[in-house]
Amino acid sequence: MPLVMAAPKADGEDKMTREEIASRYNVPQEVLENFDVWYQKDTGADYTDQDLEKIESILTLSGAGLDKEEIREYLGAGKKRPAPKDDMLRILNKRRKEILSAIHEQEKKISRIDYLRYQLEK
Numbered sequence: 001m002p003l004v005m006a007a008p009k010a011d012g013e014d015k016m017t018r019e020e021i022a023s024r025y026n027v028p029q030e031v032l033e034n035f036d037v038w039y040q041k042d043t044g045a046d047y048t049d050q051d052l053e054k055i056e057s058i059l060t061l062s063g064a065g066l067d068k069e070e071i072r073e074y075l076g077a078g079k080k081r082p083a084p085k086d087d088m089l090r091i092l093n094k095r096r097k098e099i100l101s102a103i104h105e106q107e108k109k110i111s112r113i114d115y116l117r118y119q120l121e122k
Contacts, residue, residue, distance in 0.1 A: 015046035021055070031058050034068060038077030065095055 021027050035055055036043060047055070054075065061071045074091045076083040083091075 015048055016052075017046055018044075021047055021052070027055060027059065031055060031062070034058065034072075038072055038075070064092075065099055066091065070095065 016024070018032050022029060022032065032055070035041065035051070035058060039051070039054065041047075041051070057075060058071055061074055066074065070091050071077075074083055074088055082088075
């Protein structure tokens with residue numbers, strides 16, 4: 001579910017509190033805390049649609065296996081503009097390579113187990 005406010009709140013504001021975001025979109029507190037630090041958001045300040053887009057990116061990158069520092073670097077958090085595309089691709093390619101390597105290691109273990117099973121079934 002995209003993290004975008006479908007309609008203004010009852011008071012007409014297009015902003016949400018930390019508690020509203022955490023509750024409505026099931027965003028972990030750690031993600032919101034990281035966002036606040038990276039984007040120098042005052043504790044207790046409301047979140048805008050732009051903030052929600054950035055939070056959604058953090059969740060997506062986290063779900064793709066990037067760690068906190070990789071996410072910060074990818075988003076260019078704390079800088080005036082996002083990281084260059086070349087840097088973004090480097091980060092994604094590095095993580096992809098690491099995940100593939102881990103998959104191959106698990107496949108080797110499965111092959112060894114299959115071999116042992118085959119030996120027992122002879």
